[in-house]
Amino acid sequence: MMLEDLRVLACGGRDAVKLCATLLERAGASVDFEAANSVDYDVIVVSSDVDHAADWKASRMHIVCDITATGPQDSRAGTPWTDAQIQAMSGLMDTTGFAHGAPARIGIALTEISAALYAAAAIASAVRVKRLRGIVQNIDVTLMGCAASALTTFLPAAFAGRSAARVGNRHPACAPWNAYRTRDGWILICTSTEEQWRKLRQEARVPALDDARFTTLADRVGHVDELDALIETWTTTLATEDCTRICERIGVAAGPIVGIADLHDEANFRMRHPQAARLIEANGIDGQTYRQVSIFETSALSDTPVVAKPEIRKRDGDTAPLAGVRVIEIGQYTTAPLVGKHLAALGAEVVKIEPPDGEVARSWTPGQGGTSYFFALNNTDKQTIALDLKHEADRAHLRTLLEDADVLVENLRPGALAKLGFTRETLGAINPRLVYCSISGFGIASAYPSRPAFDTVIQAMGGLMDLTKSDGAPVKIGASAADILGGQAALFAIVARLAMPSEDAGTFIEISMQDVAAWCALFAAGKGASRGQTLACLDGHIWIEGDVSDTERARCITQPKIAAARSIAQAVPVMRVDELLDDSDFLADVLSVARDANGAFWPVLKVPYRLAKTPARVRAVPGAPEIVRRAPPAPARAPVPEDRPA
Template sequence: MTLQDRALACGTRACVLLAASLLEQAGIPVTRAARLPSEVGQDCTIVVVCGDELEDAGRLRLRQLELERRVLVCEISSTSAQSPRRHLALSDSEIQALCGLMDTTGFSQATPIGIPFAETSAALYAAAAIMATRCTPTQQALTQTIEVSLYSCAVNALSTFLPKAFVGTRASRMGNLHPSASPWNTYRTEDGWVLICTGSDDQWRKLADLINVAPADRAGLDKVVERVAAVQRVDGLVEGWTSHHSTAECVAACDGIGIAAGPILQVSHLADEPNFQLRHAEVAQQITQQGISHDSYRGVRIFQIVGLHSEASPSGMPAPTSTPDVGTTANSSMTGPLAGLRVIEIGQYTTAPLAAKHLAALGAEVLKVEPLEGEASRAWTPAIDGTSFFFALNNTDKTPIALNLKDVADRDHFAALVAEADVLIENLRPGALAKLGFGREALSRLNGRLVYCSISGFGIRSAYPARPAFDTVIQAMGGIMDRTRTIENDFPVKTGVSASDILGGQVALFAVILALVQRQDRGQFVEVAMQDVAAWATLYTAGNPETPGQVHVDADGSTWTTSDPRTGRRSVPVTGVEALLQDPDFQMDVLTMASDPNGTLWPVLKPPYRLSHTPARVSSVPGHAQPPVSRRNARK
């Protein structure tokens, strides 16, 4: 069966424009229109529309086309169709205020995220859901409808803050600090600021040696819990060193010992950033010559796909032209569109786990490979029986397997898993899997149909091939922190949620599904660099600024107020994450429960996209990772 897609994107909101950009990067021709044309359906198979801007006549026309099975309609709206706020047509910043994103960002005062985060997230989830329908037979694909809620997308990003709300405590704003690591902050240099992030006790020891911290000053700082408790003392030691060096000198010194560090890049200087120049030379040249325009973001390719067996630089792939061979289990109205697929995840924290979580929600079987001691985020607090709420939120519907990939027998078992898989997705340092014997050529020999996705901070072809990257560093070097500035003193600050990690994981989700559609029995390599994704979002924002607003603080709390010619002056409350648990939209459209193997019920989040024919589902929380049965017996 042939499926030659053409898309129509209707609306002026960022969610529609960014979704159109994603479909174009997938090779699908897109026509843009501010309003739904009367002849819709005559020359398109996909319609992406903003529900908040859709008139009654247009809505009726789309419903008729759905009944005639002529188009797939994806409707993105600020809230769900059942929401009591449905009529408000909320802006991105208003959604940030209502769902807790604004309250978790900043220092003493709530601060809006400087990119349209909810709209960007909604565009990515919408594009992934659209592409997932292409994993079903043609007729089923055309009978689907997709609904995406910006509110739900925004709340789904709160996995680091919701755990405390679930146990009745408040997660406070921390500026550029990290709640579970130190040193991790913005530090003054001779000529500006530098981000330095350590993720372990060993990294702290290396940094302390670099900056010549005296033994007496190290007393009581050996363990991360001690450093978090004494964060001001630790930060004073670090800034005592950084303040006597330039930003470039600090970054170079940290690079030399494997510590994540980077400058806070101004968006206007993005074209001069070495890694952006290397990976997006044409866009950099255009910005240098003409400045940032309303469509500069469209030139930034946020994923790359190339044949798995080829070591050439990744490049774009053509649009899918036929229904792919994506699995062994036939789809039905009761299964997700990815039913029959097997996914292997080697992930930690957010990016790869987030992408794999949604592949599982869409019906794939996901095997999560963890070290013998379990993924590090299992130990975060709050937790139940050794599993953190954060881990539960990010790893629903996966089967964990404990493997030591430095052990020969475990590598053999991993190779056997790869041989039968459809997807391998990881967020290790570039080259880490190859050092274990599983580079692209080796993976291709094991499984010529494999889709292998690597997520990293700066990409495979990079100006910083050895530089580690945490979310905060990518926010700084991708322009997000420059756009997100405190209201009280215009200071650059990271988003409360891990914006670069989350958006990077969403891009990986979309790109993996696209590669599955395109593979036609040929293995594919997918590369996602989080800096590319951050730059894409900030360039869109710089060229398409949203109506500004203001946080007002009074005795009853904070409000976010905007003045828009279309809606007039309007205020919404700045809601804390703990208050979300009582919000009707959260209770109805976001929150659900899932059980672990012991029967314990966990609060988890529904997918923020609704597919009418092959719905995504969340049902379980994984237990503790166990070695394969054969290896368990061998270790007794």
């Protein structure tokens, strides 16, 4: 257990408070939900916009974490906004749903869950600070900040002056990528390379797919309606299981949309969580079912003996929570980069390993100076190095980096790092004190050891899409929810491990994104959704909590959304992401600016958790990765005559 000596009191009415306490308990803390004597607690978790927070924040005796809807400087501060209202106000709701339909409410309390995960990580950081430096401090976490942190795939368009449209189950830059009907249900199919498209086209054997309209990726994206219709002429001839098996055989990410009530029958869930599956099968889903699913697993890194750990490395005057911690990150896109970004914001020295040509996401548009806004948002404050791990000299350089590292985090396909010579046992021999976190779609021990996974597939197979509907059809959460939540789970597990006394041995942390998605979906299903709906206005939509009268519905159609929201109780406007850049609260409390090595300014996001005395900071955008020069090969020696028998 990582936080076994920690005593926690959770006394706020928000779901985020309850879930944060559950996470801390999973990491070994003892948790109470009713105070007997507050002096007995190390940490108190509250939600001051829902409940009275007493004088705990002013006591200076406890680490007090206050989870609220908006920050204290926000003009809307103090109002107990719900998760659905924050989804609407933050732009999250507008990104979810089909392109020609209305915005859809996300079927899980995404901002509450995200706030719980970030709060747990921030608390673990504060515990580390208290243990090492004796500093006790308050923490503020906002649902609005968590919502904004999930918009990294949509904010780049806003930074470039464009509006990011809803895409339903499609991908704005890849095709085919969608949910397709099968003979007995739905399947998500996601291609990301030309090789995957070629194999899928050959397997489908639909002659029209050879048409010139689909030759290049740009062609396919430009004719995506016709493309999807043709793909579905193939998938509808197959059972979902058969179609999934074909895609797995050819290396294309695919998976069924699993109903939450059928989650216990999903092969990987049943394999990894047999007790939870049996309970769901026998009793259905209730408010405690989610607690049967763990979002991370820990074990010893290896059997290698551990030597005493050197004193923590600190830069002069650096009081950041993770000052002196060294991190190696090997990963692309969202999940592992999100972990590295937050570890860096908390003060760790993070070295990101990129392939020789740099991470693919660097070149996505829009951006500036040859680097994408997406990459900048996910990789602040890191040192970047280009290594080709197929070459022994570059693997040797990585081994050198690992010898002095505290943390390794990666989101490669399970077994990929081991094939390069970095098994758990090898890593333990290189550095017995290492905290190694592996993030994957289905986990190390999986029913699908060869199946690739993308965020969309995990949303489908973890129950998230079944809970999120648009006009009755399952739709993925617009934000990359499975990637983001998986990264947040890894962040908490890593920081909780770093909060332990330094003499502890190396640790292996395993994160399965499907486990995390299922945990979230089961919590939502056990709680049940509150009533509410989106209504169309002259210039967009509003979200209304509860029931809606015909009079209110008629009134909305004739008014702009801001005016309509003000005239109806429990209504808020559904904001587009680009509209946030004109919102004074968003600009003051969420958006920030960083600089790169050339002095150029970049729009970035503040972290959604604020530690009062040792704050996390977002400061810099990395430049091009440093190229590690390999030593030239040794000159060939003159051949030595072979020894021959006389």
